[in-house]
Amino acid sequence: MRVAIVHYWLVSMRGGEKVVEALCDMYPDADIFTLVCDRDKLSEKIQRHRIFTSFLQHVPGSRKHYQSLLPLMPFALESFDLRNYDLIISSESGPAKGIIPPPHALHVCYCHSPMRYLWDHYHFYRGNAGLMAKVMMPLLAPLLRTWDANSSLRVDRFVANSHHVANRIGKYYRRSSVVVHPPVATEDFVPGGDVEDFYLCAGQIVPYKRIDLAVRAFTKLGRNLVVLGDGDSREVKALKRIAGPTITFTGPASFSELKSRLARCRALVFPGEEDFGIVPVEAMASGRPVIAYGRGGALDTVVPGHTGILFKDQSVESLVEAVEVFEAMEPRFRSDTIQMHAAQFSSMNFKIEMKKIIDQELAKRHVAIEARPYAASRSPLFQDVSQVPLH
Template sequence: MRVAIVHYWLVSMRGGEKVVEALCDMYPEADIFTLVCDYDKLSDKLRRHRIFTSFLQRIPGARRRYQSLLPLMPFALEGFDLSGYDLILSSESGPAKGIIPPPQAVHVCYCHSPMRYIWDHYHLYRRNAGFLARMMMPVVAPLLRAWDANSSLRVDRFVANSHHVASRIAKYYRRSSVVVHPPVAIDDFAPAQSVDDFYLCAGQIVPYKRIDLAVRTFTGLGRNLVVVGDGDPHEVAALKRIAGPTIRFVGPASFAQLTDYLAHCRALIFPGEEDFGIVPVEAMASGRPVIAFGRGGALDTVVPGRTGLLFKEQTEQSLADAIELFETMEHRFSADLIQSHAAQFSVANFKAGMKRVIDQALAERHTVVDVKPFATTLPSVFEDLKHAPLH
């Protein structure tokens, strides 16, 4: 069986790329198709596969400015020739499912998220875009939405990474999906012997993650907050301007540094609405509770009162109330219980879940519908007409 894995772009090794790695474990001979690729950023596991890129790869600066090429992505995806492949696994977020599958192939789409910037986060992205992008988005976005919804019909089976994403697939594509949580390398994390006096906020610094909410709240409370991650320099500078003396920005961290911060923090603060959110699972694998905004993927991962707390509104008061409640019950949280809860999001469970979906999709491909050929039904139609009354 020839297998193709289609991923939107390969320019870093984050959560989406970890999904591709797990799929490569399942199908070691698979070929990878992607819009643009920065080979220097890839893991050795991905480099062992044949990687095909689109014509976007040849545009100067594409590996850094790939998101600005969004209007060209449908043309690039449809330019991939997937003839001869039996199974196509698309890893969809921005976009990937828009390839044209051959008739005999089964197309299973693992959806991290329908494209946020043309659907539910459209207005947020437009507000934070540059002048030219703000002017172009109302012209380009409706065309991309039509193409995105239409290309969902090319998928035989959708898999969502959370129930939140499953609901958005149903809303925007009118398709059902199976939830298989993404793989998290939980064995790479472990609880520490002691906890330090700081809370942690970790991840890419972009507006929708609402790190500004955490910075304002912890400045007002006078509690220690460590912010790990990097992003747009203007966004980082704006956060530093509103931060008080208890806020510490450490920038991007190595994996070893991140695991240390996760293991020693009092709790992870997760103020944004994420499709799934791998960092909260990593924190729980480190035995630490999570205080998260109670929407999105956090509803799949955080169990209130056992592995953390959820706050209802993205306001300073709501987050501050959750922090103060947490501090009254902090002693009740068990690192062992939290760590055991995180085990369900393992790489092995992801592979098992995907195997069930793929096997079922492949089995359905061989189901033959008993329909009489047109050539055999046409004579019977004329025979019926011959004996029909003429009135």
């Protein structure tokens, strides 16, 4: 069986690329197709596979400004020749599912999210875009939405990374899906020594993650907050302007520093709405509770009162109240219980569940082929094959 893995772009090693790594473990001989690729940013595991890129790879600056090439992505995806593959697994977010699968192949789409900038986050992205994008988006978005919805019909089975994403697949594509949480290297995180007097906000600093809520809330409370990560320079400057003396910005951090901070913080603060959210699981694997906005993937991972606290409104007041509730019950949170809960999101569980779904779909296709009647049974010339002379 020849296997193709289709990923939107390979220019960094984040959550989507960790899914590709897990799929590479499952199918070590698979070929990888992607719109653009920066091999220097990829893990050795991914680099060991044959990687095919689209014509966008040859556009100057494409590896850095790939998102601006969105109008060309449907043409690039449909240019991939997948005729010789029996199983195609698309890793969808950017897009990736819009390939043209051959009739005999099984196409399973692991969906991190329907394209946010075309659907539920469209107005947010347009509001924060430059002048040219603000002008062009209303003209191009309806065409791209139509293509995106139509290309969902090329998928045989959708797998969503959370129930939040499954609901959006149903809303925008009118397709059902099964939920398999993405792989998290939970075994890489362990509870540390003494917990220190600071809260942690970690991850890429971009507007939709709403780190501004955490900065304002902890400035108001006078509590220590460490903001770990880097991202949009304008957003970082804006956050520093509103930050009080108890807020510390560390900039980008190594993996060892992230592990250390997660293990020592009082709690991770997660004020954004994510499709899944890997950092909260990493914090729980470190034995630390999570204070998260009660929407999106956090509903799949955080158990209120046991592994963290969920706040209902994306506002400073609601977050402040959640921190006060957390501190009142802080001694009740048990590090070992939290760590055990996080173990269910391991890479091994992801591989087991994905293999189960793919094998079931392959078996159904095999049964359907076996059940097809022979042409002779449908032809009036051969209704009684027992009368056909053998010599």
